[in-house]
Amino acid sequence: MALVQIRDVYKTFQRDTQRIDVFTGLSLDVAQGSFTALMGPSGSGKSTLLNLIAGLDRPTSGTVRVAGADVHAMSAAQLAAWRARHIGFVFQQLNLLPVLTAYQNVELPLLLTRLSKQERAERVRVALGVVALDDRIHHYPRQLSGGQEQRVAIARAIVADPTLILLDEPTGQLDAKSSQEVLTLLQRLNSEFGKTVVIVTHDAHAADKAKTVLHLEKGALIERAAVGA
Amino acid sequence: MKYLPLVLANLGRHKRRTFLTMASVALALFLFASLRTVVTTIAAGAQFGSARRLVATNATGIVFPLPLAYAGRLRALPGVQAVSWANWFGGRYGDGKRFFATFAVDPASYLEMYPEIVLPADQREAFLRERSAAIVGRRLLDVFGWRLGQDVTLQGTIYSGDWTFTIRGVYTPSDPVINDDMLIFRHDYLDERMNRAGFAGWYILRIDDPNNAAGIAKVVDDQFRNSSAPTKTGTEQAFNASFATMWGNVSLLMNTIGMAVVFAILLVTANAMMMSARERMGEVAVLKTIGFSDRRLFGLVMLEAGLITLTGAVLGLGGAKLLYRATNFSAAGFLPGFNVNSTTLVVGGAIALLLMLASGLVPAVRAARLPVVQALRHVE
Ligand SMILES: Nc1ncnc2c1ncn2[C@@H]1O[C@H](COP(=O)(O)OP(=O)(O)OP(=O)(O)O)[C@@H](O)[C@H]1O
Ligand SMILES: [Mg+2]
Numbered sequence: 001m002a003l004v005q006i007r008d009v010y011k012t013f014q015r016d017t018q019r020i021d022v023f024t025g026l027s028l029d030v031a032q033g034s035f036t037a038l039m040g041p042s043g044s045g046k047s048t049l050l051n052l053i054a055g056l057d058r059p060t061s062g063t064v065r066v067a068g069a070d071v072h073a074m075s076a077a078q079l080a081a082w083r084a085r086h087i088g089f090v091f092q093q094l095n096l097l098p099v100l101t102a103y104q105n106v107e108l109p110l111l112l113t114r115l116s117k118q119e120r121a122e123r124v125r126v127a128l129g130v131v132a133l134d135d136r137i138h139h140y141p142r143q144l145s146g147g148q149e150q151r152v153a154i155a156r157a158i159v160a161d162p163t164l165i166l167l168d169e170p171t172g173q174l175d176a177k178s179s180q181e182v183l184t185l186l187q188r189l190n191s192e193f194g195k196t197v198v199i200v201t202h203d204a205h206a207a208d209k210a211k212t213v214l215h216l217e218k219g220a221l222i223e224r225a226a227v228g229a
Numbered sequence: 230m231k232y233l234p235l236v237l238a239n240l241g242r243h244k245r246r247t248f249l250t251m252a253s254v255a256l257a258l259f260l261f262a263s264l265r266t267v268v269t270t271i272a273a274g275a276q277f278g279s280a281r282r283l284v285a286t287n288a289t290g291i292v293f294p295l296p297l298a299y300a301g302r303l304r305a306l307p308g309v310q311a312v313s314w315a316n317w318f319g320g321r322y323g324d325g326k327r328f329f330a331t332f333a334v335d336p337a338s339y340l341e342m343y344p345e346i347v348l349p350a351d352q353r354e355a356f357l358r359e360r361s362a363a364i365v366g367r368r369l370l371d372v373f374g375w376r377l378g379q380d381v382t383l384q385g386t387i388y389s390g391d392w393t394f395t396i397r398g399v400y401t402p403s404d405p406v407i408n409d410d411m412l413i414f415r416h417d418y419l420d421e422r423m424n425r426a427g428f429a430g431w432y433i434l435r436i437d438d439p440n441n442a443a444g445i446a447k448v449v450d451d452q453f454r455n456s457s458a459p460t461k462t463g464t465e466q467a468f469n470a471s472f473a474t475m476w477g478n479v480s481l482l483m484n485t486i487g488m489a490v491v492f493a494i495l496l497v498t499a500n501a502m503m504m505s506a507r508e509r510m511g512e513v514a515v516l517k518t519i520g521f522s523d524r525r526l527f528g529l530v531m532l533e534a535g536l537i538t539l540t541g542a543v544l545g546l547g548g549a550k551l552l553y554r555a556t557n558f559s560a561a562g563f564l565p566g567f568n569v570n571s572t573t574l575v576v577g578g579a580i581a582l583l584l585m586l587a588s589g590l591v592p593a594v595r596a597a598r599l600p601v602v603q604a605l606r607h608v609e
Contacts, residue, residue, distance in 0.1 A: 054518065056517075056602055056605075057602045076523055077522055077524070089519070091605065095515060097515065098242075099238040099242045100235070104234060104238070108235075108519055109520060112521065
């Protein structure tokens with residue numbers, strides 16, 4: 001059974017008198033342990049799809065099922081707890097709280113667990129080690145480069161060992177070299193640690209790293225042959 | 230409390246703003262405690278006094294005198310055991326910065342009326358013997374470093390000119406109704422110098438039964454109702470209270486000012502909290518994405534408001550309590566026993582709590598209700 005099962009999802013936004021139908025009957029499966037790139041023109045609904053999977057938004061109708069949970073049917077409180085357990089999310093920018101150090105930012109998801117201070121510290125160090133930022137632990141976001149900031153955000157997304165890592169244009173603001181680093185890191189997370197990754201990107205190079213590439217066009221999916229592996 | 234670093238980091242974001250907000254809360258509660266203590270000190274003073282003493286003043290107002298001839302007529306009334314009288318003497322000593330009360334009294338009857346004025350027998354006799362003699366409270370003696378037998382000169386403000394008294398006695402009060410910050414001298418000295426028959430500022434009556442106080446007061450007032458100087462008679466407690474508040478309804482004034490100040494500070498605090506909340510919508514969305522629940526975010530924002538108001542309250546209320554105690558503050562003798570009492574601290578704490586709710590509630594609800602998707606779209 002697929003990790004993510006989206007069935008017959010409709011999503012409509014109502015802005016004043018204007019009605020925007022983003023999805024009209026979308027269905028999609030994401031397999032456990034896959035690395036999926038989601039591409040498509042601006043406004044095609046990539047972010048909306050990611051938000052639906054993360055339970056940040058609800059479908060107008062249809063079902064969103066992640067790891068056996070009916071995300072579309074959960075209450076706000078249930079969703080929060082569920083997200084803390086299952087989802088690691090990375091945005092294009094402004095992921096980090098500027099008043100917290102890299103360490104404190106990465107620790108945030110662990111505050112929601114029962115782990116002791118000691119155990120939290122260990123996990124944070126491991127996560128920052130995976131993204132190769134052991135030496136920036138006590139730096140504030142303003143003291144980090146854009147690429148480093150995104151790696152801290154990825155460390156935070158993996159620190160609680162989530163079922164699924166979702167990234168919405170994580171390299172959108174980065175130069176080629178930093179992008180490359182971030183993508184290589186994601187690839188390692190997928191191949192070495194078996195993490196399921198879904199990444200929204202405009203960058204064809206980024207898509208190259210993925211095992212599966214999905215194209216969204218006007219709310220409909222076109223699957224392309226998986227490149228590499 | 231593992232969330233404390235997060236809350237503290239948020240408070241540290243705009244250090245100056247946080248400091249100013251805390252300082253306004255502290256100042257507001259300091260003022261509140263001070264103003265309320267003026268009221269409670271006056272009220273406490275009014276509780277002292279003997280139920281067996283009545284005070285008769287001129288019905289027109291305490292600053293208007295009564296004829297000395299009333300003394301005999303009062304003494305003749307049923308239920309009245311003893312009568313004495315006193316006059317307020319406005320006087321300045323030295324630069325006048327240190328105020329103290331000065332009374333001209335009928336010496337023998339006054340000391341008899343107030344056994345709370347404890348005076349050694351020889352000093353009492355000296356006071357009764359010598360027309361220009363005065364007795365002073367222990368505290369006053371210490372404040373100015375006076376000695377027994379010393380001549381002290383006051384500038385009269387109501388009775389002009391220099392007035393020189395010889396300190397013949399130092400009293401210690403046996404009860405808070407008498408404060409130890411007064412200079413008491415002889416009425417006949419005043420009359421002689423003014424070359425007049427004299428009058429009384431007010432009369433003090435000792436009655437046989439406290440339960441008859443209201444009845445006797447009425448008899449007194451009826452007695453002089455149709456004279457040129459009608460009286461107003463009440464208990465000593467009531468007199469003490471009215472004496473302290475003779476500039477008007479002090480407690481109402483104090484409470485009004487207090488509430489106005491607290492309200493002004495509320496606006497300042499609330500505004501600061503709103504500002505911080507607006508700036509942080511994106512961060513709230515990030516926290517929600519991580520899995521922070523609406524309720525938790527509500528709590529975190531409230532905690533932040535609570536820390537600001539609580540710190541302010543501790544500084545303001547604690548500061549008032551300690552400051553007045555350490556400096557032995559008494560408003561230059563006007564308000565002996567000035568002490569921020571525990572009721573004031575509790576009420577102040579309750580105000581701080583209300584401040585926290587009023588300033589934190591709106592931002593906290595807003596953070597809790599914030600739809601993540603909407604907030605993220607505004608950020609990008
Ligand atoms: N909260 C919302 N209210 C109204 N309309 C919305 C909302 N969110 C998305 N839309 C609309 O839905 C459509 C899909 O938006 P979405 O953000 O998912 O696109 P996208 O594929 O992520 O685009 P981009 O590549 O620019 O990020 C757009 O037309 C957008 O204007
Ligand atoms: Mg998008």
